[in-house]
Amino acid sequence: MRKLRFQVVACTGEDPAGPAALLNEHDSTGTGYMTPRNCEYPQELVLELEGTCRLTQIQVLSHQSHIATKVELYLSLDNATYNRLGFLSLKSNKESQYTARELKTVHINSTARFVKFKLHQCYINDKNVYSQVGIVAINLNGEAEEETGPSSSTDEMELGASTPSKPMRASASITPTKASLLPLKPPSPAADDTADLRFDAKTAAKIREIHVAKEKAVAMEDYDQAKRLKVLEQQLMNIGLQLARLEGAKREAVANEDYDAAKRIKDEIMELEASIGMSTTPPTGRSESYGNGGGFPANNRSSSHPPPPQMTTSTYNSTPPPAIPSVSKQRTQQPAEQLQQSYEDETERPLAAASRPPPPLKQQPRSSAAFSTPPDDDLNDAPLRTKPKAPVENAATGGGGGNPHFRGLPDCADLADPEALPDSLLSESAEMVSLIGEYLTTCFYSNVWNHRDAAIRKVALDLTDPAFTDPHDPHVVLSVASTMVQSGVSDRIAQVALSAVALCHGMLQFAETHATLDRDAVVQVLAGSDLVGAPVVASHVFRRASKKALPLKSLQGRLGVVKALLTQFGLGPDFTLETVMGFLEENAAFAHQSKDIRDLAKAISVSMYQ
Structure with missing residues (x-):
């Protein structure tokens, strides 16, 4: 499985600030594609692969605040008749205050040349003023096949194996993008890395070098070396993610002309980069297997192990949105495959039928306090x-x-x-x-x-x-x-x-x-008494839903409210001596088996005659 090249050939519409052509280039740090402002939904986006390919994985990285409620997926061989695979549902991202980006990974096994995304109505929030949907990046993985033409029986069988729906033809309102006039570009050095979507090309290449070296060590049965390489690989990913967050925060601080914050973040970046230089020294052994893994750029994210087959998983991309300067929230240090599975939405309808709960997390050895798996959500620009x-x-x-x-x-x-x-x-x-x-x-x-x-x-x-x-x-x-x-x-x-x-x-x-809590609850009830008045509150206190005796705690609370009303407001219209004494007699408060109830009844009587 490798990363497949593609280009955007059509879309229903686009925002000039976020053209669909941005999806052609690998960049998980920008804003990506944006639908037009105040547009009608659904909006459609069509990608053309380099040829007929067998798709095994589709990854969609959503915008942090311009989020679609649902994304439908369609496949086609001829850009005329599309077969519907299913849909992805996205979270509103309210919990992270719209600072985290959700990554959806779908595992399929279908042959296609064109992939269409139908973007449905967006979530409404105060950061999405123009009701737009944004897709930051798309990653398609699989294997290229020889051109066999749209009438290939093999391809038709594969499409038939998917969940078919009523054939759809490309909408007449879909307009070609500028990207359709550009030639396909060669794959990046990290194209073979299926988790490349979360990395910039240079960092993905470095992580890949260490991963290949680790595999060689395993093949040679040098497990000590493989263990050291695994630790180093995890450290590189962890530190790189922290740098990515800081870089995004610095860019936003500069855009807002908050140069004090930018300088502070720059110092943190330099500090972290210095720790990288000391911590990523190759371990003793065959150091040549590391390549040049000492330094690496700031923006990266990797998940070197994809989630289990036949499952739709949901994770958050750790790169901070360019619109909000932020650093980090929290997340446990655990392998990347557990990070993906820990965010699996069990209630979500997957494209594949199989689904299973995430496995229990296990304690992982900590190599250094500074090397910890960065979080998905970003909250603010506080130091790490x-x-x-x-x-x-x-x-x-x-x-x-x-x-x-x-x-x-x-x-x-x-x-x-x-x-x-x-x-x-x-x-x-x-x-x-x-x-x-x-x-x-x-x-x-x-x-x-x-x-x-x-x-x-x-x-x-x-x-x-x-x-x-x-x-x-x-x-x-x-x-x-x-x-x-x-x-x-x-x-x-x-x-x-x-x-x-x-x-x-x-x-x-x-x-x-705790009696103090009961007393303070009474004060809270009385907080609105200036508006509604003591008689209204008392009428609700005296009301009984049935003829059965009130439970002890309920009666005690009601008597406490009556006593507080008398102390603060005294008697008045609809809150008279007769109504209060009648309530006490109905509930046999003076002869109640509980001493607390009898004491409250006595205190209420004294309050009325003072």
Whole structure:
């Protein structure tokens, strides 16, 4: 499988600032193709391959904010009749604040010469003012075949094997692009690398050199050398991704004339490049197998292992969008194939029928604190931080060698450490850090769902432990837990959402044991009393859904509201002595078995006669 050359031959329309011809050149750092402003959807984009080819992989890198809700794929041999393969669904990218780019990878086995993308309505957000859809880059992988003409029975059989739909002819509104007049260009040096979409050509070539050297070492059964090369390959990818993020942030800072930020980012880049020079020295052994792997450009990303066959996977490209200066969020250090699978959308309809959940993540050895797999999402231009590490716990202390942060969660003992958060995000999450610590906070904001799930489950477990909750203000505990629940229930991974629901139940149990929370909840109810008045609030308090006796906690809360209303507003129209005493008598508050209820009834009576 190799990267196939193609050119854009037609599109429904294009923005002058983002012509479709930009897709002909490999560049994952630019804006790519943009549909016209305020256009009608769907929009179509047609690519022509260098000849009849057997397609095995299609990769689409979406814009960070101009995102289509759905992209349909069609194949053809003659640019006249197209067979529909299926569609890709993209996320709205709201979670990353529109700073990450989603990469969709589709594995197929079909013969075609033309590939058509039908772009559907975009997601609406404040960064997409003109309702556009953007495609930053497209990568087609497969093998070229000899020209057999459109009537080849073999090709027709392959197209028939795909999911056919009603034949479609090229729309008359589709206009040829300037790219159709240009000759095909020779492939880049990294064309053989199927993950080339995430790298610039030079970096892809360097990573490829090390990968080839590693394969040679394996063939010669020099496994020590292969292990060293593997570590070096991962380090080159990690550092290069950090540089890519910083370069994008620097360009945006210069565009905004924020030269102080540009200088600061430049210093960080130089610092990181200096660490590259020291860290990428070839290990002892056959150093000639490295090529010139010492230095490499800033913009790169690689996934040297594609996801499993017959599966549609979703990952985020780590190159920052040119419109937003940003550095990093977080992600665990793990092999590239796990990075892809960890973002697999299990609810998404794939082009292939097969689908399976991502495998459990395993702890990977850390070669250096500075070499960590960069995140997908970019948040701000804060300096890069080193990855928080879980302290190693001696087995004699009862930790069993597992991660002490996840004590009580045996299935999380081998989770890799999360990627560090930017300083600005940590400062914004100071309340959460003070309660659950920096490590669990980083896990909660991780792009890897296993980390998010583990952090939520750990907090739910700790809510039942007085040693965890007693030293902290209960309001802070509920505030942090509410933040985690609100984010968790909207997570696209079902397991994370279920864990958030369990945390919500834990919050309710926690609140029932703290009288101060009940009292402060009353204050919150009264916050709007200047608008609606005490009688309106009281009418809802006195209302009963059935004739059954109110539960203890419900009655206690209602009496607390009545007492607070009397203390602050006193009696008034529709909130009279008769209505209050009638409510107390209906619920037998003066003779209730609970002392708390009797005390509240007595306090209410005293308040009315003062």
